[in-house]
Structure formats: C-alpha cells, structure tokens
Amino acid sequence: MEINNTIIEPGTNTTIELNVSKLPSGTVISLYAHVFRSKKPGPTILITGGVHGDEINGVEIVRRAVAQKLFNKLKCGTVITIPLVNLYGFNNFSRDLPDGKDVNRSFPGSHIGSLAARVASTITRHIIPIVDMGIDFHTGGSSIYNYPQIRANSEDAASIALANIFAPPLILESGLLAKSFRKECFKHNVPMVVFEGGESLRIDALSITEGINGIKRVLNHYQMTADEVPVQKPVTYQSQTWMRATASGIFVAQKQSGEWVKKGELMGYITDPYTSKIHKVTAKRDAFIFGHDNKSVVNVGKALFHICY
Ligand SMILES: [Zn+2]
Known part of the structure; x- marks a missing residue:
C-alpha cells in the first residue's frame, strides 16, 4: 500500500502526515492518518472523524478506538483512521473552515482551491482510491442532539448492508448530498456510511459506546478481529x-x-x-x-x- 509516496508494508502500523496548507500565521494544516496493516490480505476500512470540526463525539470515537488498540492486532486487512479531518474547525469550535466553507460540501475538492477544497482533495486523491469501505463519524449540530444512528444511501445496497453490519440502534436511509464525502465515495464504488451521535462540542457517552461497538461489529464481520460486542438489531426508517x-x-x-x-x-x-x-x-x-x-x-x-x- 502506498500513501503520498510512503510505502506501508503488510504487518506494520504507522502514521502518515498529509500536508494540506498553511494558515496566515504559518501554522501548518495537516491530516494525520494512522494505518494498521495485517500480514494477511483483507478489506481496507477507512474510519474518519471531525469532518465538521466541532463534532467532537466523532473525533473521540475514532481516538478512543485507536487508544483502545482495536486495530493493533488485525487478523487480516487494513484499517486507516483519520481522527480529525477539520483541524482548523476543531481549534476554533467551528463546523467549518476559516473561509466559512464546509469540507463535507467541497468534494472532490481541488489542490489549488480553498482550504476546504484542499482538505477534500487530499482525501479524494490519497485515501478514497485505496479503501474498500468507510465509516464517517459525525455529531449533531449546535444544541441539536442526535440519537446514535447511521445514515446510509438508500440507493446503494452495499452501504445499507454496511449500516446493518455496524448495527446502530437506528438506520436512516437517505439520499446523497451534493459534493459530500459520502457522494464522492459512492462515485468511487466505496460504500460509506455516516454515523451521527450526540450534540456538537459535548461528549455523549451513549454515542461513543454505540460508535465503538459499531466499529467492532464491522471488523468482526470481516474477520479482522474477534472482539466481544453486544448483538443489536437496528430499526430502519425511510x-x-x-x-x-x-x-x-x-x-x-x-x-x-x-x-x-x-x-x-x-x-x-x-x-x-x-x-x-x-x-x-x-x-x-x-x-x-x-x-x-x-x-x-x-x-x-x-x-x-x-x-x-
Ligand atoms: Zn457533521
């Protein structure tokens, strides 16, 4: 596997820095991707958080999954995690980037475009082409609480199947938003589901537990891990x-x-x-x-x- 001219051999774990841009202060904006590879071939799963910078339950779910070493001894395949996609928004308690643009409405992006377009382009060029499926962790809006749920594309059977493997309490079948991360993945034949849980800028224990359990169910399903996790039958609404x-x-x-x-x-x-x-x-x-x-x-x-x- 190769990401931005770095070769990651089977059986190794590493962190790749993907430089995106610089702020006026000179602060470098980078994406950090943790890559966990088994020696045995298998699917490559992308797990992301913080596409919206103030949606911290997503960031915490991905961080906690890495901290709990869920991916350190994969039986097969590869996991790529990006705990925080929108570094700028996170530091500024904001969903968006300094130009007011939303990364999740900026795909596929452009490497010569706005900061949001550059973040999106970095993921489109370096990450989406090498993964088989994705789970993108979000949180509700300002003062809006979202009960833990997966949103999946109603017209994509593979995404609906992935949502059911994740098995959150609730699955909402929904269409794809223009220029969204999920739509870009769909264009690349990569099933991608969006998890929503809790309220922005607040930690929600239930959402984090459901997020971690869902990751475990997906990894277990593909025989990448054999972690204990409660069985749950999601309810689906259209x-x-x-x-x-x-x-x-x-x-x-x-x-x-x-x-x-x-x-x-x-x-x-x-x-x-x-x-x-x-x-x-x-x-x-x-x-x-x-x-x-x-x-x-x-x-x-x-x-x-x-x-x-
Ligand atoms: Zn969001």
Whole structure:
C-alpha cells in the first residue's frame, strides 16, 4: 500500500502526515492518518472523524478506538483512521473552515482551491482510491442532539448492508448530498456510511459506546478481529420530519431522543413568561424521536423534535 509516496508494508502500523496548507500565521494544516496493516490480505476500512470540526463525539470515537488498540492486532486487512479531518474547525469550535466553507460540501475538492477544497482533495486523491469501505463519524449540530444512528444511501445496497453490519440502534436511509464525502465515495464504488451521535462540542457517552461497538461489529464481520460486542438489531426508517413549535415562549420537553411517541401524546409544553397560559405540544403521528433541540427559548415554527416513521 502506498500513501503520498510512503510505502506501508503488510504487518506494520504507522502514521502518515498529509500536508494540506498553511494558515496566515504559518501554522501548518495537516491530516494525520494512522494505518494498521495485517500480514494477511483483507478489506481496507477507512474510519474518519471531525469532518465538521466541532463534532467532537466523532473525533473521540475514532481516538478512543485507536487508544483502545482495536486495530493493533488485525487478523487480516487494513484499517486507516483519520481522527480529525477539520483541524482548523476543531481549534476554533467551528463546523467549518476559516473561509466559512464546509469540507463535507467541497468534494472532490481541488489542490489549488480553498482550504476546504484542499482538505477534500487530499482525501479524494490519497485515501478514497485505496479503501474498500468507510465509516464517517459525525455529531449533531449546535444544541441539536442526535440519537446514535447511521445514515446510509438508500440507493446503494452495499452501504445499507454496511449500516446493518455496524448495527446502530437506528438506520436512516437517505439520499446523497451534493459534493459530500459520502457522494464522492459512492462515485468511487466505496460504500460509506455516516454515523451521527450526540450534540456538537459535548461528549455523549451513549454515542461513543454505540460508535465503538459499531466499529467492532464491522471488523468482526470481516474477520479482522474477534472482539466481544453486544448483538443489536437496528430499526430502519425511510421518512423523517421535524416537529415544530406551535407557539413562542419557553419550551419544556416531556420527551427526548430515543423515545417512541403515539399520535396525540404530550411531547412538551410552551409557557408564556407573563401569564400562566400553557400551550401543549402533542405528537401529530406515531413516531420515533431521533433528534431534539436543547434550546428552550423558542419562536413559533422552531424545530423541536426530529422524528422518523
Ligand atoms: Zn457533521
């Protein structure tokens, strides 16, 4: 295997630095890829985190998997991990890069383009062509909590199969976003799934545990490891929508992500700071809550719960 003119022999583990660019201060922006190779041939699996710099559960899942030495004694194949793709965003508590661009909307990228385009191009040129499948670890947005889930391309049977091998609590079948990492992998015939778990800038123990267990299930499935991991049957959904505030005020939730609701069930209420009036928020349909907004001050129309059915 060769990455950026460095040969990595079977049976060796190493870290490759891929130089991307420089900030105005002279700070070098690089990607660090840990490569773990068994002597025995097998699949090459890419595991990435921090494509969005503030989505730290993804970074922590990949870091913890490496720290726990999950890949140090592979029985076959290769694992490539990039724990932190968006180094700049991580340092600046930001999803994006200094130019406001999103790496996950910049693929395939360009080596003479913006910083986001250069990060994307580095992965497109050096990493995607040498891997067989990928798992990209993300986290919910600012104040938005995502229940641990895999998002997989509904039109790609190999991605759906990979999602089921990973076996998170929930699989959401969804289309591919333009210029996304996942779409670029699809173009290269590399099945890629996106894990979502927790809220940006906050560590979420459940999401990290589900992320690590999913990695173990994938490696076990391909006989690269034989780690103990609980069996879990994911539930798959194709349809999703947001439940929105029907009044402005302070929202007090009575339900949270990971819970089922029945049509008509109380999900929370919105209060008015000046009166004792209470506005009930009830479920419009039977659904599973897979995300919620932790911000409690809401304007009418504000998204409260992300539900699937
Ligand atoms: Zn993300």
